[in-house]
Amino acid sequence: MTQQARRLRARLAALGAVGATALAAAGVQGAAHAAEAPLPVVITGEDRVDLSLHSDNGDPTEPQVDLRIDVPGEEFEGDGEVPSVHRGEYTIRIDARGLKGVARADLPCEADGLVAVCTGYDLYAGTTFNRVGGIRLDLSDDSEAGDTGKIVVTGEGEGLDFAPLTVDVRVGGPELLNRELSLPKDLKAGETFEPPLGVMNVGGLPSEGAVLRLYGSRGLSFPDDFGNCSSSVVDTGPLLRQHTEVLCTFPGTLDAGAAYSPAGPVRVKTADFALHDIFSYSFRPLEPGEAETLHRGEGRRQGSGPDLTLERAGEADPAQYTRYAELDLPTTNTYDLALTGATASGEAGDTVTAEIGFANNGPAWISALRSGGEPFSFTVVAPEGATVTTAPKQCRAITVDGSVPGHRCSVATPLLEDARLTFPFELRVDEVVEGARGRVAMPDWDNPFDSDPSNDVAWIVLNAPGEPGDDGTGGSDGGPSADPSAPGSDDNDGSGGGTDDDGTDPASGGGPGDDVDGGLALTGAQGVGLLSGAAVLALGLGAAVVAYQRRRAGRDGEAAV
Structure with missing residues (x-):
């Protein structure tokens, strides 16, 4: 919303609230607005456009001015038909004659030269559903540095009080x-x-x-x-x-x-x-x-x-x-992602808990700023003779190596440099198999930023016989191999990459020691300072990829009034 629109809307808020209250009290939301109190509305859009003499001024198919009508009231966010605040014909007049000799204007609706008239019937609270159309401006053969002009947009309709919009246009200003x-x-x-x-x-x-x-x-x-x-x-x-x-x-x-x-x-x-x-x-x-x-x-x-x-x-x-x-x-730092296994004992029919540990031993954090926090993953396969009865929310059932039942657990990014997470699995002992081991593994990746790949595999040891080395914390043999598919593939829904209702990321920084759904906990210092911008570290399925991308805001797909 432009500054002009904000000022006008603030000034008219009280009157708009009175009109909306009157409609609600009368039980006629969606019917005509009360005739005795004209509904104050504001025409919004960019109120200034600078045209460059040295560029194409953006995508030639994209307008620089998006005209809308701002109507008092809370915008509809539910399902079904959007209720109207006003019903009745209205017109929007776009007068661009002030640009003659300054710039070319491509106007919406029915245009006659540099004047266009748009018509509508229903108006809705807010601006989302009240789009008039876009104005595209380009240099003309007569355009010269320092040229200025303006577009005046006005509206009228019974029971409506329109606040107009003026769009100032300048050619070849400072760039x-x-x-x-x-x-x-x-x-x-x-x-x-x-x-x-x-x-x-x-x-x-x-x-x-x-x-x-x-x-x-x-x-x-x-x-x-x-x-x-x-x-x-x-x-x-x-x-x-x-x-x-x-x-x-x-x-x-x-x-x-x-x-x-x-x-x-x-x-x-x-x-x-x-x-x-x-x-x-x-x-x-x-x-x-x-x-x-x-x-x-x-x-x-x-x-x-x-x-x-x-x-x-x-x-x-x-x-x-x-x-x-x-x-x-910098591009030269490293981190150390480490998995920790678990040991448990139980008789046939017992349910035991195995808490898988995941840590970033630093020194670097995993920013993933360019990918917007894309998750990466590791796989868990239960020991022989045991069945997973309850898995953390961030883990879902998959098939490892095409035939072995298992789970893939997603870890959201960004990930702090001292992050510590736990993934508790509940296992039912179907058959006692002495020293049975289940494999926990990061993908088989070539990640130049992971300084110690040796701790990318850990074991769940069930009913260990007590031999040295069978403590569930390491080893690289005797179990199914890691799942070679990457996070972001068809069998990964990225469940570890979401956020809670308060906007915090449950797997990457909700706060030191905070518990999150599914029994997943994370600790780590927040550190100082951040944001987003040019190359990338996208961690998916374990492969660190660098990509550079600029996203253009999508064109508004809502129908013109």
């Missing part, structure tokens, strides 16, 4: 790109590096100031303390969203076609547990009056040292500058 980054060679966890930051104004007009944003996921921090910068740290909640952000403001002018770089070093500190953490930075134009308010946000800490300044660089090649500048680092 700041960031100097490309390269992965530092041999950077080790715990070390600090200085990225070669830089900015170039490839737009047609000067930028009156700039804002620099530094971002680091949980394993990264920014040790410098510049007076014109402020920082915020998110170190609670879901691990995927923990991060540190720094914002710096530069009031000077950045000329069109010129490149600039910080006058002094800007350092990025990697934690001892860091591995494939995300660092990104970006420059954007400073908005009028923004320098006085940007650093006052809740939870922000203002720097107290000397200001960071920008200095003009020499000749610069625009090809060395990009819209997105980010790295995943």
